[in-house]
Amino acid sequence: MSEKNYKRQNQIVLLLNRTGFMTSTSLAEQIGVTPMTIRRDINELDKQHKLIKTFGGAKPISNVMTVEFSTSQKLKINVDLKKQIGQKLAEIIDDNSTIFLGAGTTLLYAVPYLVKKNLTFVTNSFISFSRLATSDCRVLSTGGELHKNTGEFLGQIAERTFDGLNLDYALCSTNGIKDNNVTTSSEDEGRIQNVAINHANKSLIIADHTKLGRSDMITFRNLNAFDGLVTDNNINPKIHKEYSQYTKVW
Incomplete structure (x- = not known):
């Protein structure tokens, strides 16, 4: 895996840990890539048990929030x-x-x-x-x-x-x-x-x-x-x- 892909997938996991759930569209807009790229990342991260793939997006493994987002x-x-x-x-x-x-x-x-x-x-x-x-x-x-x-x-x-x-x-x-x-x-x-x-x-x-x-x-x-x-x-x-x-x- 390239360093660019690695950083992007880590960012996805971090975002989910803070929010609890995000749609593929929201993740794509937040990170600045296409929804297709995000869906591919979600599939890979789900197989690695780093997140849980859901209909239309993904959620974190843990239900405990970590860091609060700014407004x-x-x-x-x-x-x-x-x-x-x-x-x-x-x-x-x-x-x-x-x-x-x-x-x-x-x-x-x-x-x-x-x-x-x-x-x-x-x-x-x-x-x-x-x-x-x-x-x-x-x-x-x-x-x-x-x-x-x-x-x-x-x-x-x-x-x-x-x-x-x-x-x-x-x-x-x-x-x-x-x-x-x-x-x-x-x-x-x-x-x-x-x-x-x-x-x-x-x-x-x-x-x-x-x-x-x-x-x-x-x-x-x-x-x-x-x-x-x-x-x-x-x-x-x-x-x-x-x-x-x-x-x-x-």
């Missing part, structure tokens, strides 16, 4: 799945609602669909706030200390923003959901979402199907404490049934 890196991953979720959220959320929009690229991709409705937004995401600011919607930023890797405001200043607020929905993000555990990479990221949930009538956890069966370091809430899980249409029926025992799955 700019996550923006390029599984875009089609995130857009599906954005469309679903626009159908679920009632007009004239006040919603907390958590940080995370899946929720960021929901913004173009949600701004078409008459909504009021509260967000701790710097990027989402910047995009919402150009819309006709009412928008409030929590402020606080900026966590630059994920582009979100965290800490006590951000959390105090919710004092006295009444939300209809808290739309929350996660790095992975395993069994009844909804996980993230730090206590601060989980805590601000729990604060928002405590001020909301309903809470929804947002995750594409690649995050199911994956776990990050911190469990910040149980899945059965949410009013629902909103995911994409590619979820396996067996997995859908498994997670439906904890909450409603859209």
Whole structure:
């Protein structure tokens, strides 16, 4: 095997270890090669037991996440799945609602669909706030200390923003959901979402199907404490049934 092929295949394994699943198309775009090349690499790596070949892509051998991607890196991953979720959220959320929009690229991709409705937004995401600011919607930023890797405001200043607020929905993000555990990479990221949930009538956890069966370091809430899980249409029926025992799955 050439050094070029070796480096590319190592990059594929690294990407999968961080994300949990990627389509062949997303891998090709991320690495800068053709989907045909990626499919050939996936076949070889599957035979070497370095990844698991799946329909339309691949997933890692391990279900434990290693390193968290930055927001700019996550923006390029599984875009089609995130857009599906954005469309679903626009159908679920009632007009004239006040919603907390958590940080995370899946929720960021929901913004173009949600701004078409008459909504009021509260967000701790710097990027989402910047995009919402150009819309006709009412928008409030929590402020606080900026966590630059994920582009979100965290800490006590951000959390105090919710004092006295009444939300209809808290739309929350996660790095992975395993069994009844909804996980993230730090206590601060989980805590601000729990604060928002405590001020909301309903809470929804947002995750594409690649995050199911994956776990990050911190469990910040149980899945059965949410009013629902909103995911994409590619979820396996067996997995859908498994997670439906904890909450409603859209």
